Amino acid sequence: MDIExxxxxxxxxxxxxxxxxDNKFPGKGDYFTWRLEWFQRAKDKGGWDVPKWPxxxxxxxxxxxxxxxxxxxxxxxxxxxxxPFGPGMLAPVLMHYGNDEQRERFLPAIRARTVNWCxxxxxxxxxxxxxxxxxxxxxxxxxxxxxVNGTKIWxxxxxxxxxxxxxxxxxxxxxxxxxxxxxxxxxxxxxVEVKPIITLGGAHTxxxxxxxxxxxxxxxxxxxxxQGWTYAKGLLQHERTGIAGISRSIVALEAxxxxxxxxxxxxxxxxxxxxxxxxxxxxxxxxxxxxxxELRSLATAQAGSDPGPESSILxxxxxxxxxxxxxxxxxxxxxxxxxxxxTQPGPKFARGGMQGYLASRAYTIYGGxxxxxxxxxxxxxxxxxxxxxx
Amino acid sequence: xxxxxTQEQQLVRDSLERFVxxxxxxxxxxxxxxxxxxxxxxxxQQMAELGWLGLPFAESDGGFGGDAVDTMVVMEQFGRGLVxxxxxxxxxLGGGALRRGGSATQRSTVLPGVIDGSQQxxxxxxxxxxxxxxxxxxxxxxxxxDGFVISGHKSMVxxxxxxxxxxxxxxxSGGQIDTxxxxxxxxxANAAGVTRDDFPTxxxxxxxxxxxxxxxxxxxxxxxAVDDGHALLSAVIDDGILAxxxxxxxxxxxxxxxxxxxxxxxxQFDHPLSxxxxxxxxxxxxxMEYEQVKSLLYRATxxxxxxxxxxxxxxxxxxxxxxxxxxxxxxxxxxxxxxxxMTEELRVGHYFKRLLVIDQQFGDADFHxxxxxx
Numbered sequence: 001m002d003i004e005x006x007x008x009x010x011x012x013x014x015x016x017x018x019x020x021x022d023n024k025f026p027g028k029g030d031y032f033t034w035r036l037e038w039f040q041r042a043k044d045k046g047g048w049d050v051p052k053w054p055x056x057x058x059x060x061x062x063x064x065x066x067x068x069x070x071x072x073x074x075x076x077x078x079x080x081x082x083x084p085f086g087p088g089m090l091a092p093v094l095m096h097y098g099n100d101e102q103r104e105r106f107l108p109a110i111r112a113r114t115v116n117w118c119x120x121x122x123x124x125x126x127x128x129x130x131x132x133x134x135x136x137x138x139x140x141x142x143x144x145x146x147x148v149n150g151t152k153i154w155x156x157x158x159x160x161x162x163x164x165x166x167x168x169x170x171x172x173x174x175x176x177x178x179x180x181x182x183x184x185x186x187x188x189x190x191x192v193e194v195k196p197i198i199t200l201g202g203a204h205t206x207x208x209x210x211x212x213x214x215x216x217x218x219x220x221x222x223x224x225x226x227q228g229w230t231y232a233k234g235l236l237q238h239e240r241t242g243i244a245g246i247s248r249s250i251v252a253l254e255a256x257x258x259x260x261x262x263x264x265x266x267x268x269x270x271x272x273x274x275x276x277x278x279x280x281x282x283x284x285x286x287x288x289x290x291x292x293x294e295l296r297s298l299a300t301a302q303a304g305s306d307p308g309p310e311s312s313i314l315x316x317x318x319x320x321x322x323x324x325x326x327x328x329x330x331x332x333x334x335x336x337x338x339x340x341x342x343t344q345p346g347p348k349f350a351r352g353g354m355q356g357y358l359a360s361r362a363y364t365i366y367g368g369x370x371x372x373x374x375x376x377x378x379x380x381x382x383x384x385x386x387x388x389x390x
Numbered sequence: 391x392x393x394x395x396t397q398e399q400q401l402v403r404d405s406l407e408r409f410v411x412x413x414x415x416x417x418x419x420x421x422x423x424x425x426x427x428x429x430x431x432x433x434x435q436q437m438a439e440l441g442w443l444g445l446p447f448a449e450s451d452g453g454f455g456g457d458a459v460d461t462m463v464v465m466e467q468f469g470r471g472l473v474x475x476x477x478x479x480x481x482x483l484g485g486g487a488l489r490r491g492g493s494a495t496q497r498s499t500v501l502p503g504v505i506d507g508s509q510q511x512x513x514x515x516x517x518x519x520x521x522x523x524x525x526x527x528x529x530x531x532x533x534x535x536d537g538f539v540i541s542g543h544k545s546m547v548x549x550x551x552x553x554x555x556x557x558x559x560x561x562x563s564g565g566q567i568d569t570x571x572x573x574x575x576x577x578x579a580n581a582a583g584v585t586r587d588d589f590p591t592x593x594x595x596x597x598x599x600x601x602x603x604x605x606x607x608x609x610x611x612x613x614x615a616v617d618d619g620h621a622l623l624s625a626v627i628d629d630g631i632l633a634x635x636x637x638x639x640x641x642x643x644x645x646x647x648x649x650x651x652x653x654x655x656x657x658q659f660d661h662p663l664s665x666x667x668x669x670x671x672x673x674x675x676x677x678m679e680y681e682q683v684k685s686l687l688y689r690a691t692x693x694x695x696x697x698x699x700x701x702x703x704x705x706x707x708x709x710x711x712x713x714x715x716x717x718x719x720x721x722x723x724x725x726x727x728x729x730x731x732m733t734e735e736l737r738v739g740h741y742f743k744r745l746l747v748i749d750q751q752f753g754d755a756d757f758h759x760x761x762x763x764x
Contacts, residue, residue, distance in 0.1 A: 127728050129658035154729050199732045200724075200739045264519060275756040327717070330746065331754060334521055335546045338597070338747040341589025345545055345599045346518055354592055358743070361724050362732050369728060371668050387667055 003295070005065065013069045019045060020078035035080035039113050042079075050087055050111055057095055057107065064301045068294075075247035083157055086110040086117040090165045093182065097223035097231045106184070118187070120152040120166035120209060121232065128372045130167075131176040131229060135211065137168035137183060139218075146170070146183060146221070148214040154366065158194045158207040161187050167228050182228035184220040185211075201358040244318025246291050252325045253284060259349045260332045270332055279331075283324050290317050309381045316373055319363040326360040329353035393688065395463065403463050405440055409433075410471030416737045422474055423594035427552060429474040438507030443481050447489055451501045457695040461629070462636040462687065469640025472737075472744055474595060476510055476549035482633045483548070483626060484511025487557040487574055491614035491622040496576065500555070512553040513630075514544035514577075514600055515623060522753035524559075524623055525569045529602065531560035537608040538562070540575060540583075543601050550598035551588040554579050557626075558602070562617050572620045574613040581605050593744040628702060631709050631752050632691055638712045638748045639684050641741045645723040646676040648738055652727055669726060676722055679715045686711050706762035713755030716745035 005013070023041055025034055042049035046060050051070055053059030062070070091110050094103050109115035126133040135150025148168060158164065164185050171179030185192070191214040196204045223231055257280065263270035270276050297311035330337045330353050336346025337354045344351050364370040378384040395403060413433060422430055437443055445460045447453020454460075461482060468477060485504045488496055488511070503509030520526030529542025540560050550556065556577050564571025577584065583605035588598045614622045650673050653663040663669050690708040693701035720742035724731035731738050749755060 122729070125657075127658060132658070198734045200734065200743065202734075206729075263521070265521065270521075275760060330750075331756070333750075334754070335516065335747075335750045336518075337750060338591040338593065339546065339589060340592040341587075343587060343589065345587075345589075354746075357746075361721065362729070364725060365728050365732065369725070371666070374668070 005069075009065050009069060012066055013073065016070060016073045019048070020073060024078060025080070031080070036113060038080050039111075043111070050091070052088065053091065053111075054095065057091075058111070064298045068298055071247045075251045082113065083116065083118075085119045085156070085161075085165075086113070086115065089119060090117055090184075093165070093222060093231050097182075097227075101219070102184075102222065115163060116157065116161045118155050118158045118161035118164050118209075120155060120164045120185075122152065122154045124151060124153050128369050131180070133167055133169060133180065135166065135168045137170050137181055137216070139170070140215070143218070145215045145217055146181075148183070148185065148211045148216055150211050152209040152211075153206075154197070155194075155207045155209045156205055158187065158209050159196060159204070163187060164192075164209065165222075167232055170225050177229045179226050180228040180232075181225050182222040182231050183216050184222065185214065185216050189214065199359065200361070201355040203355070203359065244290060244294060244314035245322055246287070246294050246314075246318060249287055249318065249321050249325060250291070252322070253280075253287060256280065256325055256329055256332070259329060259347065259353075262349075263332055263334070263347055276328075276331070279328060283321065283328065286317070287321055290314070290321060293317070312377045312381050315367070316370055316377075319370070322363055323357075323360045326353070326357040330357045395459075399460060399463050402442070402445075402460070403467060406442070406464060406467035407470075409436070409440075410467055410473065414471035414473060416740065419472055419474065419740075420594070420734075423590075428549075428590065428594075428596040429476065429552075433473075434475050434507050437475060437477070438505070443477070443507055444505035446481065447485065447501055447505060451489070451497045452505050453489075453501070458629070458632055458691045459695050461633055462691045465633045465636035466640040469637035469642075469744075470644055472594070472641065472740055476512070476552060478630065478633055478637075479512040479549035479553065480504055480510040482629050483513035484553065484555070484557050486626045486629045487511075487513060487613055487622065488576070490625055491574065491619075492576075493610075493613075495610065496613065500576070503554075509555070510549065510553045511555055511557060512548055512550050513626065514547040514550065514556045515559040515627075516545045516547070517543065518545050522757045523567070524627060525572065525620055526567050527559055527561045527572050528566055529558070529560045531562050531573055531575060531607075533562070534606070537606060537611070538573075538575065540577065540602045540605040540607060543599065545599055547598045547600055549596055550579070550586055550600060551596060556600065557613060559619060559623055560602075564617075569620045571617050572623065573616050574619040574622055575607055576611045576613055577602070577605060577607055581607065591747060593747040594740065595747075624702075627752050628694065628705050631705050632687075632694060634748050634751055635683075635687050635690070635708050635712045638716050638745055639680070639687050641744055641748075642680045642683065642716065642719045645719050645738055645741050645745075646673070646680050649673060649676065649723045649726050652730075656728075663726070672722055672726060676719050679718055683708075683711050683715045703762060706758045709753060709758040710755045710762060713749035713758070716749055717755075720745045 023038055025031065039049040047053065047058050048060055050059050051062060051067060055061040087110055091107060094106060121130060123133045123135060135148065135152065137146040137148045140147055164187055166183045166185055168181050168183050169179055170181040191212045193210040195208040197206045197208060198204055199206060257271055260271040260276060261269045265273060293310050294314060297307055297314065300308045333347055333350030333353045336350035339345055339351060441454060442464055444453040445456040445464065449455045464477065481504065485501065488500055504511060515524065517528055529540065529544060531538040531540045540558065542560065544558060556579060558575045558577050559572055560575060561571055562573040583603040585601045586598045588596060591597050653669055656663050686708045690704040693704050723738045724742055727736060727738055730736050733739065
């Protein structure tokens with residue numbers, strides 16, 4: 001057992017830090033121009049704009065440890081906002097299952113962040129049970145198009161997206177995981193209607209997307225008809241580093257302590273009060289453990305083995321810790337966490353704290369609710385049978 | 391041993407239930423919350439006509455001589471409807487300060503307007519540096535001539551925009567955290583030197599920051615005895631805690647029952663969600679915790695109504711449990727509703743937000759556990 005990073009890894013960390021420092025948003029000028037330039041400069045570093053892409057597609061070919069270092073360093077801010085849908089989710093599907101024409105057509109703009117994608121998976125009747133999806137795609141008589149009808153829900157940034165990658169049903173005669181087809185659909189066209197869904201914090205990030213007789217050329221189908229489920233699910237399993245958001249939680253925990261310190265109590269602060277301090281400490285203890293759970297998982301990956309059983313708990317524990325940090329932020333804000341106006345009385349962080357907490361309730365719902373994640377661990381890791389039928 | 395409501399109380403509860411049913415579906419509630427005033431003047435008048443605004447006041451003050459149990463009956467139903475009208479601010483807090491500590495003149499001049507709904511009061515006691523401590527007061531009231539001059543800032547004052555007068559805690563002597571030396575004043579909302587900043591709160595209610603800049607009041611505006619206001623303020627806050635605890639119990643009932651209903655309707659993996667044991671056990675836990683809070687609410691309310699010496703300590707235990715359980719039931723209601731629970735479209739999220747605010751109001755779960763343990 002050895003937890004020291006190698007000299008090479010320390011050198012890499014210094015290089016990452018220097019790059020992030022040299023390329024900070026200057027605070028003035030157009031953010032979106034700077035954003036595109038940042039990705040270009042990261043690309044020039046040797047694929048730092050797409051850290052997880054394979055080398056043959058222009059990725060940097062980092063070791064798992066290097067990815068971990070990147071997560072740690074970028075958790076403190078630096079890179080511009082980046083939605084995961086294009087570079088993180090669609091790109092790997094195109095690399096594995098798309099054809100050359102599709103890769104040439106879509107990957108460069110995904111990489112340059114000039115075309116925005118959203119993900120059309122969940123439906124009103126297909127949430128945790130995603131394979132129950134019903135959005136229908138029928139091949140037209142001439143075999144040149146699919147006619148798409150149906151509704152997607154919880155579609156993050158659909159209102160800002162140029163394209164959507166969609167799981168659609170082309171066949172409902174077999175088991176539900178079969179007959180699902182992966183289609184790429186332009187958003188800005190007749191028959192595609194986006195309706196906002198306002199979530200508890202008052203934010204508009206998710207949407208309902210309706211498709212009414214939308215014609216999609218067959219060239220926009222990825223892979224074979226009916227194989228979409230395999231394409232969509234298969235790649236999700238490969239994600240290892242960063243899914244627990246540990247680096248960000250470590251930063252958020254420090255921020256929480258600063259916030260609590262800013263709430264004065266007598267000669268000290270809220271962070272000196274035993275009840276609050278103890279809860280922060282308990283959170284920190286769990287986070288120290290989880291960081292090492294991730295490192296153990298990383299070491300297995302570094303050695304080229306399949307992920308060990310410990311990696312299965314990363315998302316569950318990670319999201320739970322994120323939610324606890326948010327809850328303590330609300331508690332630190334006290335009654336001011338309730339204020340919801342334009343001007344904010346009390347601690348500066350209070351309104352953001354409440355917004356963050358409310359938004360964080362979704363962490364244990366999206367991407368597979370925690371209850372379903374535990375079913376998967378029971379089956380795949382502990383080898384348990386499905387629960388008894390009564 | 392009798393946990394039944396009296397016949398009068400049952401009648402009041404029935405009319406409250408009807409009121410909530412007729413006026414407080416989610417859409418109506420949200421459009422009221424978004425209106426300029428944030429509640430309905432018409433509802434307020436209706437509440438006055440039904441006698442609800444007079445329930446806790448003595449018959450000699452024009453009220454109905456009710457006790458903590460009557461207020462509980464009202465607030466529990468208001469919690470079930472997420473009612474927006476300022477019953478807590480005007481009747482329980484502002485009116486409560488006069489009921490408990492006001493002079494005969496104050497009671498006879500102000501309370502009739504509170505009871506008939508033509509006037510509203512509220513309580514301005516919170517200050518940022520005090521967090522949840524009632525005795526930490528920097529707002530000062532300096533004796534001058536025949537009266538006092540009040541200067542300072544009060545925070546998160548509920549429904550101040552519609553109130554015609556505020557009950558204000560201010561320091562007339564002693565140091566910043568001395569229990570002795572605090573005095574309550576009745577200050578007209580339009581007094582010279584009063585400025586307000588009004589804003590909505592996350593639960594759809596309204597609050598204000600209020601500055602008092604050399605506000606002159608006469609000696610008659612003192613509620614109770616000069617320098618002895620802490621005990622009165624503390625008693626009023628206890629009334630407030632009992633009221634919002636009852637409101638919370640009403641809200642928790644809606645949350646757990648809505649979740650039981652939703653998980654029976656929502657099918658995934660070819661089964662209603664409620665077929666899954668993990669879901670069933672969670673629902674049972676929500677139900678159990680709800681029943682526990684309800685029991686402690688009854689206990690604290692009865693002790694308060696009977697002026698038992700244990701009442702204040704039980705109120706601390708209650709507020710602790712309300713905060714803890716409100717979070718537990720609210721978070722799980724959202725979780726088991728899945729994505730739908732995260733939307734403004736279903737009512738669970740709105741009840742959850744009210745419970746989150748209730749946890750912070752008059753001291754959070756940690757604060758009251760410490761008081762209980764002390």
